[in-house]
Amino acid sequence: MDQVGQRKIDGMWLTVVGIAVLFFLILPTLIVIPISFSGASFLEFPPKSFSLRWYEAYFSSPEWMSGTKTSLIAAVITTIIATPLGTLCAYGLHCSTPRVRNTLQILVIMPIVVPVILIAVGVFSLYAKLGLNYTLTGIIIAHTALALPFVIVTVMSGLQNYDFDQELAARSMGASRAVALWTITVPQVKFSIQTGAFLAFITSLDEVVISMMVSGGDNATITRRMFNSMRDHLDPTIAAISTCLIVVSVTALIGVQLIGRRKNIDK
């Protein structure tokens, strides 16, 4: 076969595989959405009837609602703590000497690099001594530690792309480092900070393994409840909960993409 023909066939195979993989990725993610609207009491696809009964089951269940409340509160407070702490840390690292920065950088990405199960076991035993197991405070502290690397990495890369001369200019004009940071640098890396905040929120909301060991009772997160439920049987209510979670995730994703676009417009 001649070269042009060969190329065309190769190209065709590539397209087929590409589309198949994309399909493989998106299908299971979105398939829970139609299932959640099914009227049947067992899981079937495609659903033969339309009903909101599973949403009713979700919103009227005290356990599911308690879990939702716990997770949302934890996620919000985690974001509120992790975002400023992480931003300041990123700034401090950015301005430090390379030696300090490289050492601390490794430390700071540990929560992402170390397998979560080990962190969960470790935190569980630490909390056992401090009496923090099954408390909201304990969950928030653990989630914050997990979310910090995401904020730090995001803000640090934003600082790399930022013309630091502007902060120097502000200081040459009479602004102290703190004033220059607040009035000049922060408004310009705010897109990175916002992205970091979104990441922190989603990380906390979706966190499973640590929550599984450390949250419980009244303070069980929704992820823990979902996990325990899935272990036993396939409750269609989870389809409804999943759809709600998908909406939150996609909203966050859209938010981040919009931030990215606004940043480029301003340039």
Place this chain on the structure above:
Amino acid sequence: MSVTDIKDITQNPRNVKKLKAEERRESLTFLGLSMPAVLGILIIVFLPIFWLSSLSFYDAKGALSTENYARIFESALYKRTFVVTSQISITVTVICVLLGYPLCYWLTKMKDRTASILMIFVLVPFWTSILVRTYAWLVLLQRKGIINSSLVSLGIIDEPIQLAHNLTGSIIGMVHIMLPFLILPLYATMRGIDTDLVRAALGLGSTPRKAFWHVFFPMSLPGLFAGIVLVFILSLGFFVTPALLGGGRVQMLAQRIESTITIYSNWGAASALGVVLLLLAFVMIWLMNRVFGLDKLFMR
């Protein structure tokens, strides 16, 4: 020359102490800004794991010993866990490469705008909760699920096959979770490859296939390697998906650690297993740093 000038000259070199003090003060300020975050991570992540790891060096009576390590390396149960975990991790990694590489290559061949839009198909799963995705696979793979019913109606099989609550289901689920972790660094690297180089190869008389293998593929290796290492580490320590999709038949390292504690309260063995997992993770990270460079993580 005034009196002050003479005094200045004997003070040679000038102001060194003052300048060094200023430098120290500044370094400490920056360190101080980072400290809350760093301390938080140290206390929550480092300290407990450190302490747990040290636990692994004490036997049940509290004396220093390597009994725990001997146990896990000799016991058939734990040996099987290591083997199963490695096998699954390697399988998942290989499948991810086979699926992910062509996808990334396909994406680089199209216009940037189209590729960005198609990337949504990768980003949405990536941002979706792991529980949601695992649940979806539970639904899809069950005996009455859509995959089985389609296969039956297409005539490929006569009876529904067991796809969930076993090894197959675990692997399918894990591949689905891991794939974006391979795609994102690989695609980023591929986008940075200068297409002029491939065109130059074609211009010099190479066939498209040879140009790909000799020019493009080698340049995509750093990103591929980063993705492979990432997927492998995550697979080694994976908990949620194998626990839910494995139906109890699949016990990977993470699950073994959890059950050793919650069911058997055997902290010695669990901590030894944990240390092994940790070491494996660190070796992988070190490898990734050598080839890809951790710095790239911090730069866009």
Place this chain on the structure above:
Amino acid sequence: MSKTQSKPIDILNLSKSYGPVKALDDVSLNISAGEFLTLLGPSGSGKTTLLMALAGFVRPDSGSIKFGEQEMIATAPQKRGLGMVFQSYALFPFMTVAENVAYPLRVRGVSKVDQKTRAERALDTVQLGGYGDRRISQLSGGQRQRVALARAIVFEPQIILMDEPLSALDKKLRDHMQIELKALHQKLDATVVYVTHDQREALTMSDRIAVVNHGRIEQIETPERLYRQPKSFFVADFIGESVSLPVQIINNIAQIDGHKLNSNLPIVKGAGVHRLVIRPELLEVVIGKVPKAANDLSGRVHEIIYQGDSILVIVQHEQLGLINVRVPANRAGQTGLPSKGERIALALHPEDTIIVPEHLS
């Protein structure tokens, strides 16, 4: 713009090393109040490091920097009371022009009303009156440069630092801005320290030029004296065009190829081989014989190159090689100019005979 009391700057034994590299090598310099001093040198010479040390953004290893009587070496940048223009302008893209210019006043707690008036006045001074409400993205390169300038002068600083502010502009705009900056300096009565690698820019604008090389100041002089009497080969080569030829110094008299050189200028002592620096416009094309008092560098015309405002004649000297001479492209310059291949008489007068060492000792 009201007149301010500009301050002198005294730099003493300033040193800064980055590992093995000496960015600043024991630099000492006195700048008079109200002077326009240019730091001129190639990339990596240390001129920007020196400027940044004055601003407080580079912390030297040792030394003293005084503004007037006050020691500033360990003072934070925001307390040094400087105005500064960066090479990239460093304008704040999310603020309007007026907000940019008013920023130094804002951080000093000046009232909003005063901020507005003084910002407008500064914009008028740089001929951008009425541009206050524009966004930075709407401005051209030259306009942005002027906003950066207005921002640096708005609070009437006594010392202004400029780091290659014109390097991003095209040639015509740059030439125009050089003259404007010079006029602005006279109006402001501030001490200006200006960094550039463009020697023509330095010659145009400065009261004095300090030539910087390898972290040291090679020579500091008024533009004319720097051009006419360079003290080292580096300075002679860096500033202005020249062809240089090695000479021998015997009994304190310079000789080239056995012939004695007549020079009115003192022969600078230094290390390495001495060189004769021939500036093309100083060589005189003589009709007839070269006068005895002058140095005879006659040869054959190798090439004639028309360059618009002047003509470059490349002359082949029998023993010394190629020498360049430049004549104005007008009637006077072109009268009696020999053609290619013909003999051409060249005279280098004693007051134009520059002899410099390879390095300063």
